[in-house]
Amino acid sequence: MLDEVAVKRYVVPLREGGSLPGLVEAEDLASYVMKFTGAGQGRKTLVAEVVCGRLARALGFRVPELVALDLDPVIGLGEPDPEVQGLIKASGGTNLGMRYLSGALGFDPLAYGVDPLEAGRVVWFDALINNVDRSWRNPNMLVWHGDLWLIDHGASMIWHHNWRGAPAWADKPYDASDHALARYAPDIAAAAAELAPRVTEAMLAEAVADVPDVWLTDEPGFDSPDAVRRAYVETLHARVATIHERIALPEGGADQARPSAPGWLTPGAGR
Structure with a gap:
């Protein structure tokens, strides 16, 4: 399971997209970008972050450490922005x-x-997680100490918003024509040969095991959090073997425009 730490201080809202994450300090003296269960996208965004983040780490990608943050709403009483105060509450x-x-x-x-x-x-x-939010317009990648880091996977696994249709997603293509890295002639065949054999049911089960039960409870059509976890494993594992055959890349490379930086990197965000 995720390590659990209590939020000590709410620092500043990070006005990135519609979820309005916040920068917080925790009792372990570390700073975290916090995503809220009360945000408009709901708890499934957080589930996607955990499942995809854990899977990415297991495959050797650089992803920021994830923790479960225990939030006491009283922390938001001094926040002057009523929208932020309502979100914390x-x-x-x-x-x-x-x-x-x-x-x-x-x-x-x-x-x-x-x-x-x-x-x-x-x-x-x-393509495996069906991430629709890594375009050249919004790459959701950072460069830290010279290395590439992947962030923000909350918009992935769209099938978990309609579990009855989840089995059909195993055969669906992935449109990478707008992908932030399409311009670099990605070697999909080599990636599939390296990564696909490693994505076993056991690896997927470890990734979904880290999702807190409270985010999986009362999911329509399931009688327990573990039943929901099994559905994630089955859906992802069904895509592994052949997803590389259905990745659509642009002819001649992707658009060359500059992507925009995440909102929490703008001047003054950490004050």
């Missing part, structure tokens, strides 16, 4: 924290090169 209990990478820079294809093997690994992984 609605999110008492277990939330998700991602270790804050101080000094990290948003991935910029004009300043940072990625070799075809690494690009292929990332594209293949995103």
